[in-house]
Amino acid sequence: MTADLRTYLAHVELPNPVLTASGCGGTGRELAQFSDVHRLGAFVTRSITMAPRAGRPTPRMAETPSGLLNAVGLQGPGVEAFLERELPWLAERGARTVVSIGGGTVTEYTALARRLAGVAGITAVEVNLSCPNVEDRGRVFARDGAAAAEVVASVRAATPYEVPVIAKLSPDVADIVAVARACVDGGADALAMINNPVGMSIDVDTMRPALAAGTGGLSGPAVRPLAVRCVWQVHAALPGVPIVGMGGVTTGRDALELVLAGACAVAVGTALFHDPYACPRVLRELEELLQERGFDRLADAVGLAHRPAGAQPRSRSDLEESSL
Template identity: 80%
Template sequence: MSVDMRTYLAHVELANPITTAAGCAASGAELSQFFDLARLGAVVTRSITMAPRAGRPTPRMAETPSGMLNAVGLQGPGVEVFLERELPRLVDRGARAVVSVAGGSVAEYAALARRLSDAPGVAAVEVNLSCPNVEDLGRVFARDPAASAEVISSVRATMRYDVPVIAKLAPDVADIVAVARACVDGGADALAMINTPLGMSIDVDSMRPSLAAGTGGLSGPAIRPLAVRCLWQVHAAMPGVPIVGMGGVMTGRDALEMILAGACVVSVGTALFHDPYACLRILRELEDLLKERGFERLADAVGLAHRPPGAGPRHRIDLEESSL
């Protein structure tokens, strides 16, 4: 018996729920040397900015127990080069492209959406809200419900109606449900969580911070319980909103945990740095786990941990019609 692994990001159907996480596979060129990118549910690009960015000084990465810190600084070629070179390569390989965008102002996010709106092959746009707002003393958008909603509203108003807008949320906030609700009210078709929480380590030999920037984003298995908690809370509050879960997914069991908490799509990030085949392996393990537990469809497992023991599977219509 095979399991129907199809899932939905708003109205967009994906062949399976496993995608790359933004920033962990650039725009897919490196991974395409190892396998056919069309085998993934989608490829989420690194966060694209309007202008090219050199990123932060080195060292940018440091290992930590059960994870890693990074402060790359959104290094990238800018939206024009992305549209000219990187996006067409993804489309030519048959991959579904979810384009992550990042900006320093509401106007910059809107400008990015405007450039992407007419680009062929964009399956969805993921709005990286973990960026400092240069017009508000550098306060991070993701930590303020109103600021997050304003960004999402500007992107949603600019993008084509048939391209879902996904709000990517940060965990280090007072109330992630409040931010999530504000984003949905602002027009988000789906939510992604979690972005990396802020962390730091100090090299006791050099007696200096391990990263040149001092602090950086923490990823890897260490943050998975934090991600599951955020997923659980947001799905409980808004069960009809599609959620992309991420944060320390290393195995199929990790992916299933996020799905049971409420995710209908799962992104793989840090695991790719030591295993380029991680996405395919996790997909295979996830399907085997679902089969062992008697599931005929992935959709029946989404959010199942919220249901009373012995309750029947959720109806597939919950996922297909959640954005209608």
């Protein structure tokens, strides 16, 4: 007997809860060499910008204990090239595509949302709020609830109702629940967390920062406890809001931990750099874990860790033993 792995981002049904994390699956062509992108719950694009961007100078990446620092920047060909070359390829293969967008002003986010409005093949729009606001001394949108809500509201107003808007949150805030609530009040249909916390590494041989930009986003297993904490807190405060959990997911156990904390879907990111089969493997492992614990549906496990201990279902083996 297989578990029902269907899940929902607002009113949109996904066949399973495993997504790619933005920027980690390339254009989709790279992953397609190893597994069918149609089998993903959804494919999340890198953050698309209005104009082409070269990204930040090299070196852009540095390994850390149980993690990876990156300062790639929003490198990409711009929205027109994306719509011409990348989205049609994904649509032809039946991928459910979540388009991540990034910008330096509310106006740029709005323009992107308007350009994407009505385009076939878009399942949802993810608003990458970890971008510097050039109109506010470079302060990152995600660190201010009012600024984040303004971006989300502008994107929601420019996006057709049938396309959910997902606000992607940063853990580098004093109160992630307050920012999450502001985004939902601004019109976000779902939340994604966490984006990379900011970290830094110094090469003791060169005695210089390991990244050309100095600081960068930390990802990988090192950040998973931080992701679990954020998902837990936001689900406790906003239990009706769908959450895509991410941050250090490398196994089905990692995915289940985020689900139990309150995520209805999970995204695999850094693991793809060393294991391009990670998404189908994580999905298979997650399903096996759910079955072992007596779950017939993924939905029954979402947020279960918040419930009283007596409300937790026993494993299937325990139920079988008790019936003897």
